[in-house]
Amino acid sequence: MKVDLFDFHLPEELIAQVPLKNRTDSRLMVLDKETGDIKHEVFKNITEYLREGDCLVLNDTKVLPARLFGVKKDTGAKIEVLLLKQLEGDQWETLVKPAKRVKEGTEIDFGEGLLTAVCTGTSDHGGRILDFKYEGIFYEVLDQLGEMPLPPYIKEQLDDRDRYQTVFAREPGSAAAPTAGLHFTEALLDEIKDKGVHVTFITLHVGLGTFRPVSVDDVLEHDMHSEFYMVSEGTAKLLNKVRNNGGRIITVGTTSTRTLETIASANDGQFVEGSGWTNIFIYPGYQFKAIDGMITNFHLPKSTLIMLVSALASRENILHAYKTAVEDEYRFFSFGDAMFII
Structure with a gap:
């Protein structure tokens, strides 16, 4: 499988250099992973696409001023x-x-x-x-x-370094933010909980390998970086309960996704307490064992992250969605807009 299959044209002016004033004002593209159908929304309305009994899984890692x-x-x-x-x-x-x-x-x-x-x-x-x-x-x-280690594609200085932290960050150890979580506020999380949606946390400390370009021509030859994760007993029990009750498990970001898939892959689809290092590499052909949907940002061309979302929604659906996002001038990457793959 050639890396070039995951390339797309991205005008440089669509790379978000600064965060929006209000976290929940980001745009939200809702993508049906089966049909490829697209809806355009605002992130604050994401509760309309969540159901009672679902479980939202967020990464509570905290970025170090590294x-x-x-x-x-x-x-x-x-x-x-x-x-x-x-x-x-x-x-x-x-x-x-x-x-x-x-x-x-x-x-x-x-x-x-x-x-x-x-x-x-x-x-x-x-x-x-x-x-x-x-x-x-x-x-x-x-x-x-220390100073915040902003990604290499962000050239602007950050006035408030807390804007490169999620509001629920609590476990220090990351060299980069789990950026899908940047769209949430405490008020929005309360609104989600009030709808009967479970909210729980895992930890995966994001390394700078997440920004490292894929330097090989063939996807299978890529050497995936390792990152440390932790899943508590309470979170594991909740996820198993939600699954058994027919609820959907929706991860916030590729980091939460990789953590749950690592755990489920090692335990016959079940969730267990644990910690360790994961170098799981998810690309088309991978059969998901843990999640039903994912909230994520728009990723770099030819990156392992666009390969992951292509595994969930198909390469054709993702590339069409990205083409649409470019045409509609969505904001890309860490401080950009969001996609809900469901």
Whole structure:
């Protein structure tokens, strides 16, 4: 299966650079995954497409202010560091710029000594392993010194960094936001619950691999990145109950989808408590075991994410929907509009 089959033309001006003032004012394309029929809506009206007994599954990961700016202790040269993944203790896998200046043993100073790090090794794709030293609580120091790691296609500065967090974010660990969740407010979630829809949470810490382009010609040759997930006992029991009662399981975002499909695939379609690393790669031909529908944003051409939604609604239906979205000037990517595949 060729990667080029998932390409489409996207005018650059449709890439949303800033979030809307009101989260629920985004446009919503409702796509029938069987027929390909399309309806145009506003996100605040999504409750009209949910039914009593359904379950909405959201990712409660919290984006770290993971971009740090420091200097080499010996030369004063400027170094930019992006935290990717916590390893053991205070060791992190990172990306650094310029990488050639950071070798094993290099010491970096952040915030005039508030935080320091030493390079202890290298990782895949030119990454560096850094061991951090600090006083107090690491996440509090990071919150003081770090900046939000916005995706590479966003060129504008973010005035309010909370707009790159969901309103339900609570588990620190992501290098990027689960952006389908950005459209929700507490008031909208209350409205959804009042309709008799269950709302529950999983955690998947989003890595920057989600933005890494597919560099091979054949889908089957792509090496999928790994991300850490957690599903609680309460969520697993609720999902099994909803399924047994005939309710629909609707995930918010590809991250929630990949988490539930990982769990269900390993447990004969059942949901169980668990945590671990997933590198599940979903593309057309995949048989879904966990979900009935998904709320998601519009994704990059030839990305693993557009392959995932194509597995759910067919490549033909997705490419037609994307063509329609371009013609109707929907806003794309992280701060863009949403699609409900049902």
